[in-house]
Amino acid sequence: MNHIPLPQAPALAHIEIPVYESDSNPYRYTQPWLSYPARHGFDFIAIQVSDELHEYPGGLRSNLAAFVQSWLFFGVLEEFLGVKQDHDEWIVTTEKGHRVIRTSQLCGKLDAWRARIKQLDGNQQLEVRAGIDQVLGHMDSMHATLSWTTANIVQTVQVGSGSYHSDLLPDELNLSLDVLHNTLSLARNVVFPDAHLPIPTYTNSRLVHDQLAKNGWCSSEVSRLNQECSVVSGYFSSRLSILGSPTIHSKCSHWQCEAWQVDQSNYRPKHVNTLCDCMFVGLPTERIAEIIRVSQIPCLRLDRRGTGLELVAIDQRTPIRFTAISHVWADGLGNHAANALPHCQVRLIQERVNMIANAGSTPLAPSDDQPFWMDTLCIPVGSGFEDERNTAIAEMATIYRRSGTVLVLNNELNSISVARSPWELSARITRTTWFRRLWTLHEAVLAEKTVFQLQDGSVDLSELQTVVQEWDDSSKFQDLLCRMIFLEACQPYSKLLLFKSKSLSTRVRDIWTAVQWRNTSYQEDETICFANMLGLDLSSILAVSRYESEAKIKRMKTFILLQKYFPQGSIFQGDYSDLTRPSTTALVGLEWAPQSFVFRTRKSAPEHPDTQLALADELGLHVSLVALIPDKGWDIFTQAEMNSTVVGDLHQAFFMMPLEWDYFYVVRWDMARGRWDLANSLRHKTFPALILQQDITLVTDEALDLGEAVGRKDGTSMTRMFDGDLIAEEAREEVLREMMMEARGETVEEDYTPERRSFSASTRAIIVAASVMDASPDTSNTTDSLQDKRPRAKGPNSNVAVEYQARIIQHVEVQKEMFSTYTRAACKQMERYNGSTHSINSCEKWSDRVRWCIQ
Ligand SMILES: [Zn+2]
Ligand SMILES: [Zn+2]
Structure with a gap:
């Protein structure tokens, strides 16, 4: 391991790798390799x-x-x-x-x-x-x-x-x-x-x-x-x-961090060190509110004597630069009760702000204290200031953009020197709590420049990135190894920069991965962060008071209707445990949507992100995706047998599509989760459909060989294996031979060798209860730019553009596999595959021209 660099002290030494020695044989490698x-x-x-x-x-x-x-x-x-x-x-x-x-x-x-x-x-x-x-x-x-x-x-x-x-x-x-x-x-x-x-x-x-x-x-x-x-x-x-x-x-899971959540009832602002008991300094909330009412930005700095704060009201149009502070509340720099902080903290913040403003040179005289903005001190708290508080929150987008620099304060970095190597700084900085919170993401996305405060100065990760990337592939391997450590450790920051680099209107495509691994103490604030990052007008969200009952649900609904377009893939951002919540009337038409966006996505950002956006309105999310429709309807699901799999007891069903002889589809689901009760109550009014995130019906063994990507749009030229005359002839002979043996009463050799390579493709999917959309006057409003796409609907009216209403029953995975040989009937092959008497069902494929209103 000694070729890997070590961080500077305090750090752990390398793990020792023992030389394993055999008593009987001193193994010494000699060529050739394979033997x-x-x-x-x-x-x-x-x-x-x-x-x-x-x-x-x-x-x-x-x-x-x-x-x-x-x-x-x-x-x-x-x-x-x-x-x-x-x-x-x-x-x-x-x-x-x-x-x-x-x-x-x-x-x-x-x-x-x-x-x-x-x-x-x-x-x-x-x-x-x-x-x-x-x-x-x-x-x-x-x-x-x-x-x-x-x-x-x-x-x-x-x-x-x-x-x-x-x-x-x-x-x-x-x-x-x-x-x-x-x-x-x-x-x-x-x-x-x-x-x-x-x-x-x-x-x-x-x-x-x-x-x-x-x-x-x-x-x-x-x-x-x-x-x-x-x-x-x-x-x-x-x-x-x-x-x-x-x-x-101790309470966190593999996916979700529950530490650092702030509980308002027992939150206490902290001093710089635990023994300090200095006075709190701040401004009367009324004075801050006054500034906000006249549309100015209330910034602060220490007064001449250095004992209190003075207000610096900044007009939105004047070019005065100030530093905005971004911090994690769990570090103790917040205050729910007053716009005030301990004097020791304010003095330290002022020193750091001055260092930034003077680009790292020695602190200036007190009279040169530079103005800064910080939520704790500059957003009015307490009852009676609701309106100003809302205005200030709505102004955060402007404030962070207007500030020259956003300075990140995080206790975990207080003892780290800026002199450490770039790869060590990258690894340490990106592992802080600051990268796990939603508010801080929003602040960094709005900021022009973000720097991290360390023990003896501040660091801009973008600058370090430039330094490291100067090492090209001709550099020494030691440097390349360090470059790799830097770039891999820097991923959370790079992801943030990438999100920030997108235009406001396209950011929503990456919303799921941008918020991955982040959390927020108050879910009703989540939509505020989103709206600010996506450039939406916050007023309708803030019109729902955070103290209202179900404020977070109401705000989420407002946000969704305001944002209007979401990635089609949003409906697949769930797993087995989702959708167990009762459906409240506040959510009708929005059951597809998350109550919270944080911690839904567990997968790393896909190489080919789902960039197609779908319209969300009161009725649901209008998507156009490929679906499999089982011919036998709900019976497939209600009569399926239970099967023990590696993830527990699941039900499963097998499907084939007409003329797709070589392939079959497997879907497994858990009756104990999801909304099967809903499926039961709607049985007679709906039919089941499996809506696929990716069109795996187009993935064939040959397509994989040719290196074609999953989800190819044009599947018209799908070919099948064993089309060659010679092979077909052999197959016919084998079938004839078996028929003869059966006719003679001989046992047919069951142990045939699978002739094909292993093949499988899978995609996330949802099982839905579908029905023809209720004809309501509202429907006409929902068909906008997608109107030219005619669904291939069932029945005689196939030329009529129909949209199906679909309620999610469960999130599942659909797998496509290949039969091991083509010489047996599908149902017989299925027995061999599964070891039980499951039958194989037929299903119809509906193309992605069919529209679904996911509710
Ligand atoms: Zn945790
Ligand atoms: Zn103090």
């Missing part, structure tokens, strides 16, 4: 399935570890570098007498390796690349076999987040193999940039995760790290020493 296991009696690793390997007796495991290290660590190093490696060069003896692996020279060796490759001619380079790709691919699959069992996979599916390496190999060995694979893959891609090798995610290291938990990381933060960082960056982050007490996060 090495067989030459040492380990050829079974390559042929045995993972679960069997995990029955390997405990007593022999140290021997296995020694072999695996010689093979997948030293062997891979030698094969990759193309030069015989002296094991002793990679091994040192610690003070305690342990023999451990030392990789300090790895980056230097990679530099030399690159120089050698550059001297080869084109064909030789291709040969080298093919060789190392084979070794890296083999290493990855062999390590997966040795560190994964079915139980791991089940756990991953159930928990929804990664599980750890199995215990067949020691944790240190697993980690060292992941880190080596990650490092070599990076080097390989730098030297051969034309054909990128996909880099695995490596999220299974127990050592890294345990250390992060000990350092006080929230489990949701670890999930986020897994999503954004490879093992090298994750390992670097785990060396960052303690962030805070782990107990704060």
Whole structure:
């Protein structure tokens, strides 16, 4: 691990990777690569399935570890570098007498390796690349076999987040193999940039995760790290020493952080240090309110004596620059009772604001104190100032835009010096609470420039990004490794910048990923942040008082009707546990919408984001998506049998589409969740439909071979396998042979070999209860730009543009798979697939020209 940089102290030392030695055999890697296991009696690793390997007796495991290290660590190093490696060069003896692996020279060796490759001619380079790709691919699959069992996979599916390496190999060995694979893959891609090798995610290291938990990381933060960082960056982050007490996060889940939520009833503003008991300073709320009433911005600074605050009213049009403060309320810089803070805090803020305004030079004389704006001090609190408070909140968009700089204050950064390396600063800053709150996202999105306050100055991550990106691929590997750590750790910030760079009208397309991993204490404020970020007029949202009953639902409804357009994919942003809420009248037509946008999306941002927007109105969200309509209607669902799967007891059904002989569709659902009661009560008035997020009906085995993307719009030229005459002839012969055998009363050989490659595609989907839209006068208003798209409706009136009303019953996943052979009837194949007597149903495909009003 020593080739990975360490953060500066306080930081943890590298994890020691022991040299595993066998009593019986000093495994020393020798070429050729592929026959090495067989030459040492380990050829079974390559042929045995993972679960069997995990029955390997405990007593022999140290021997296995020694072999695996010689093979997948030293062997891979030698094969990759193309030069015989002296094991002793990679091994040192610690003070305690342990023999451990030392990789300090790895980056230097990679530099030399690159120089050698550059001297080869084109064909030789291709040969080298093919060789190392084979070794890296083999290493990855062999390590997966040795560190994964079915139980791991089940756990991953159930928990929804990664599980750890199995215990067949020691944790240190697993980690060292992941880190080596990650490092070599990076080097390989730098030297051969034309054909990128996909880099695995490596999220299974127990050592890294345990250390992060000990350092006080929230489990949701670890999930986020897994999503954004490879093992090298994750390992670097785990060396960052303690962030805070782990107990704060005892109530958090893998997806949601519940720490840092503010409870108004027992919130207390904090002093700079706990022993201080200085006076509070602030301004009378009435004076602030006066400024707001005349449409000015109330900024502040310390008065001449430095003991109180003075007001600096800024006209919206005058070009006076001021600094706006962005902070996390849980740090203690808020106040629900008055527009005041402890004097020690105000003085510190003033010093920091002055430093920013004077670009880091020494603080000026008190008379030169620079004006600043801070919500705690400048938004009127208390009853009697509701109107001014609302105006001030509505003005936040202007305030953050007008401010020269937004200064982020976060207690977690108070002891960090600006002199740390860019990659360390990136890793530390982006892991703070500030990146987990919704209000702060909104402030940064509105700001022109955001800087983070550290112990001895402030840092602009955008500037650091520029520095790091100056290192191009010709830089030394040590620098490239640091660049990777910086860029991966910086993801939360980069995502924020990307969102900010979009125009107001297009931001809504990315709303789901922008708010991912963030939370807010008061859900009724959520829509305020959204409206400000999307450039909407806040007045109708603020017209719903936060003290009204169901204020958050009413405000959400107002926001949705105000914003009007949302990504079509919004209706799939749910999981099994959603939709259990009772349907209140306030929400009719809005059941598709989240009560909250935060913490809905768990997946990383898709490569091809869903950019199609759909109109939302009082009736619902009007989408145009592909759907599967089961021929037998609700009976398919109500008569389905239960099936135990890795995610628990689920019902399942199988479908085929007419003329699509090679493929079938599987859908599984949970009767105990979702709104099956609704489906039952609407049975006679509705029909079931499976609305698909992506049109997987267009994905075929051949399309995958051709590298065509999922969701291709034009599926007219779909071809099927086994169209060739020769194969068809063979198939006919086989069927005839079986028929003859059956006729003679002989047993038909059931054990035929699947002739096809494995194939599967899946998509998120919803099961809906659909019906023809009620003909109400309002309907005409809802058809706008999409009117030219004629649905292919059922029945004789197929030329009439019909929209179907659809109520979500459950979020599901629909899978498309291939039959193993075409020589059997579909229902027989299904028996083999499923091991039970499930029948296969037929379904009709409705194209994406059909419109659905999702309620
Ligand atoms: Zn947490
Ligand atoms: Zn104080």
